[in-house]
Amino acid sequence: MVSLDLIKEISLKTPSKIVLVVIDGLGGLPDPATGKTELETARTPNIDKLLPNAICGLVDPVSPGITPGSGPGHLALFGYDPVKYNIGRGVLEATGINFNLKPGDVATRGNFCTVDDKGIVTDRRAGRIATEKNAELCKLLDGMVIQGVKVLCAPVKEYRFVAVFRGPGLIPDVNDTDPEMTGVPPLSAKVQIPAAAKLARVVNEFIAQAKTILAGQHAANMILLRGFSVPPKMPTMQEIFKLNPVAIASYPMYRGLAKLVGMGVMDTGETVQEEFATLKENYGKYDYFFLHVKGTDAAGEDGDFARKISVIEQVDAAMPVLINLNPDVIVVTGDHSTPAALKAHSWHPVPVMLYSRWCRTDRMSHFSEANCRTGAIGRMPTENLMTLMMANALKLKKFGA
């Protein structure tokens, strides 16, 4: 793997265009009845039509055997080392609601929860309160100043919210206060390194005040915090790749991830069709497009093999919109596998196809895990894909004399 510094040195600004279609959780496992995975079962005539000018392969977002979260899965696709640039849960959650994090902010993911008279957690999700209720409660907690630190609270969804601690000298190495079980009280914040003492004091004071404020709000009468983290310092895609990149993603978290690496973010609709329409409308303004499809992952996590196939087929049906724009490079892949059989993200390498006039095609007939296994991309870290996309768009100079 070459460094981003090296890529920065050899990358070129050119008019060529790259489109990355991420079908979230694309990789699957076979249905025992047919022996075929979701992708192998799906009818994808439009993607398959690209294969005579494409190469296929399998990519590992982190490393063989490692199951990636959405953060590492996407950072690897954007060309970043997903272990070096690991994004904390708090930052990811804040990013996901478009919260404008500033340098030095410590973000954390909060749950509204239920505690009994003795302070024992009886429901970690406060009966999955409505998002509207969550927003009301966040208003009660938002804006407190504790020991010179401002605490900002913003709702995410149902019982989930974001708390951001803003002030000088905050080091995020504090344990979660969420015990991740019921029948016990919330944990207090304790330092993992001495320098985090200030944050721990502020957090404990904040939780104490929150408990008082929420006392009458049963079921949401307490909070649990986890994933204290600061925004990673990372070079943008503009700096490294000299691209003008944009994200088209209906889910906030993926827009947030895109922003972390410097991408612009388009407003778009909820459906696959609307996302592709947004791509078409804005095609002239950018040279790198990240289009994210969420439905496959959601279906996989629900264990719904048929629905996952159906979302893949929706993407395929929308592909002509993209193909007619005639980009120099098209990549179709996932950020990780989410086999319906496992109902969860998995470690399985992710099928990928890269279309380009210059790719030295491997002439596969169908985009599938089985064909990808013998494709010309071989098996490689997802992180390398970005370099390969840049190369195929003729956006990289020679390295070395």
Next chain:
Amino acid sequence: MVSLDLIKEISLKTPSKIVLVVIDGLGGLPDPATGKTELETARTPNIDKLLPNAICGLVDPVSPGITPGSGPGHLALFGYDPVKYNIGRGVLEATGINFNLKPGDVATRGNFCTVDDKGIVTDRRAGRIATEKNAELCKLLDGMVIQGVKVLCAPVKEYRFVAVFRGPGLIPDVNDTDPEMTGVPPLSAKVQIPAAAKLARVVNEFIAQAKTILAGQHAANMILLRGFSVPPKMPTMQEIFKLNPVAIASYPMYRGLAKLVGMGVMDTGETVQEEFATLKENYGKYDYFFLHVKGTDAAGEDGDFARKISVIEQVDAAMPVLINLNPDVIVVTGDHSTPAALKAHSWHPVPVMLYSRWCRTDRMSHFSEANCRTGAIGRMPTENLMTLMMANALKLKKFGA
């Protein structure tokens, strides 16, 4: 990738022999009419006859998507990390004309150029003066001593020359004086780190004197320098692999690259046939042979698909000379791809075949990119090839107890 230190510990001196045939720029792209690359189109019956005892694969000289220059391409083949041991432009140019660089020398590539009355560059190549004129001008500049530093100048070709600064305390971190455009004056040498101050002073004084000396030599009335660099400190192939290695290469640059890693260099002729004859004549004296064929790369850069095929077929025709010597290991590969379709070096992985009694053959029928894609070597960094050659020559001990 294991370190060279580890290989050094386990490498053995044995009588077995290794021959590496580098067909420069071997990898290609398909002819749209036939769907076949240069190598896939070429008739290579002699190489193919080795395949029942060979393994095939695809190798990446630097990393997937990265287009290598000749320096990194060859260093990887010789078993060195081509990013760690990146060779500066000045050193490569000096190496290419067989200039005998000493430790501490700073080498730079020079252009004779044209400046107008106001000192503005009007032609960065001085009307591409003849090499003979270049040699005359180099004589005028060669041998100056400035602040205790000797400046050596030697012609390369047309307007290109090499300037070497020899003296104590020279650090090469000085910017290019070549502005890489016309309509502006040459840049002065400025330090990139304070320690380079002495070199910057000497360079600026040298350029001032050169300007005076060349004043009447229009069009070549000024010089531009770039790529200030020192010879890399690298262990030799003798030290690491305990080999007695030799290079057979008609082009000076490849002889130079071979010298950097400690290889001996044979005098040889210009043709493929003559190079193989040189191999045969000297077969008893060495245990590692690097035979370099330039014509394929030159044809690729000219976009001449047919000529590239013809050079590959010349190599194949000469192979019986090598095969009859019965070396323990034969590798046929390239230092990078140079598809005629791109008229340039490219990032595409390079086909390789390794013949050895002990290789666990994959029984391919023809040496081609398509077959290499599914070969037993798989896809790996070029850097690993050297270890694989050593292993197949039974020149590596077990690692660990």
